[in-house]
Amino acid sequence: MLKLKPSISIVIPCYKAEHYIACAIDSALNQDKVDVEVIVVEDGVFDNTKDKIPCLPNVKHIQLEKNMGASGARNIGLAHASSGYVVFLDADDYFQGDLLIGLYQALLESQASLALGRCLSLHEETGKRVMFVPPYKEGELDVLKRWLEGCWGPGTCSILWKVDEIKRIGGWNEDFVFNDDGELVIRALLNGCKVAQSFSGYGVYRKHSSPSVSKRKGFDTFENQKCLEFYVMDRINSDRKFSDLILSLNEFRRINAQNAYKCGYDKIGKDFEKRWEYYGGKLPLSRVGKVPKNIYLILFLLFGMRDSEKIISLLRLYLTMIKTKFFNRK
Known part of the structure; x- marks a missing residue:
């Protein structure tokens, strides 16, 4: 059979x-x-x-x-x-x-x-x-x-x-x-x-740079993330078995604050950062991106989250310009 x-x-x-x-x-x-x-x-x-x-x-x-x-x-x-x-x-x-x-x-x-x-x-x-x-x-x-x-x-x-x-x-x-x-x-x-x-x-x-599934980017990105944050928080508050997610949700807030600052959405970044601090955030647990965690921690302590992201963006732009000039000379 x-x-x-x-x-x-x-x-x-x-x-x-x-x-x-x-x-x-x-x-x-x-x-x-x-x-x-x-x-x-x-x-x-x-x-x-x-x-x-x-x-x-x-x-x-x-x-x-x-x-x-x-x-x-x-x-x-x-x-x-x-x-x-x-x-x-x-x-x-x-x-x-x-x-x-x-x-x-x-x-x-x-x-x-x-x-x-x-x-x-x-x-x-x-x-x-x-x-x-x-x-x-x-x-x-x-x-x-x-x-x-x-x-x-x-x-x-x-x-x-x-x-x-x-x-x-x-x-x-x-x-x-x-x-x-x-x-x-x-x-x-x-x-x-x-x-x-x-x-x-x-x-x-x-x-790749040309997605074949339609997507929209911009302000709505962070609004979506905020909705998801509040949804998870509601589930944590209504069901004790999800209480172990509290620290992970706060890391979610920090990552979105960092990404919002990186994209130039300072007000949204500040909102995420305020909620991160309110729920006990003091230092980043990890670094999303290519910057080593120790370097990011130093920048964070000296300048705060928003200005750290702006400094990193300027450094990336400067390094890109140097690389472009170097290869053009070759």
């Missing part, structure tokens, strides 16, 4: 993705240990993406007249998923090895709501490759702490969800224009979802 393969839906939101979409679809169809249903949601018609989508029974193409953003496109794809499991694969990402069957088996064995797998971040401009490997038997609280403290991962291409569970928590938050994947994972784990890990295969998350 033939053993039936598990069925998994692959939702691919795409935006100006004609150069990448074929690779993403092929990588899904090549996951031969599972039966895949590919759902391509074209988030507004801006190029010739539709010409790259194969006409196959297990490949659906949904074309949106209006751009809804990545989360909106993902929710539409989720609504059309016919299997009990789903992965959200951005149009410029792809699967390698036995990723999907590994995630499925891990989720099934642990009776979990979502399974995290390995994820390779590929920086196209520099060629830099960074592999994320989920910590072995990492529990829900540890995942929450890690994500709040800035150690994100994996990308959406390496997370398998139970369809019923992601629908139970409300799907993707369409109000989020930044860190929408982080918000989804954090909200899931704060609402009773259980997590599992797999180490088979990996997803490839491409980083």
Whole structure:
């Protein structure tokens, strides 16, 4: 008697993705240990993406007249998923090895709501490759702490969800224009979802300057992070089992204050910094970026958080100018 393969839906939101979409679809169809249903949601018609989508029974193409953003496109794809499991694969990402069957088996064995797998971040401009490997038997609280403290991962291409569970928590938050994947994972784990890990295969998350999933950046980025901060704080206040997240949430505040100052949003940075100090923040626990922690601590003690970020930005600009002059002379 033939053993039936598990069925998994692959939702691919795409935006100006004609150069990448074929690779993403092929990588899904090549996951031969599972039966895949590919759902391509074209988030507004801006190029010739539709010409790259194969006409196959297990490949659906949904074309949106209006751009809804990545989360909106993902929710539409989720609504059309016919299997009990789903992965959200951005149009410029792809699967390698036995990723999907590994995630499925891990989720099934642990009776979990979502399974995290390995994820390779590929920086196209520099060629830099960074592999994320989920910590072995990492529990829900540890995942929450890690994500709040800035150690994100994996990308959406390496997370398998139970369809019923992601629908139970409300799907993707369409109000989020930044860190929408982080918000989804954090909200899931704060609402009773259980997590599992797999180490088979990996997803490839491409980083480049022209995203093929529509994203908006700017002021809303930090408004989204503030909403997430308040949501986590509400859950901590309403459920004692999340009290261990207090320090991690305060590190989340500090990281966002630092990033807001770096982007020139001084008022937002100050608001985050005030809440960080109110909840006991005195010295940074870590440094996000390439500046060594000890150097940053000295600058922080001498000039404070906001001016430290401005000094670091000026130093980076100065070093870039020196490098440019040096290479031009060569």
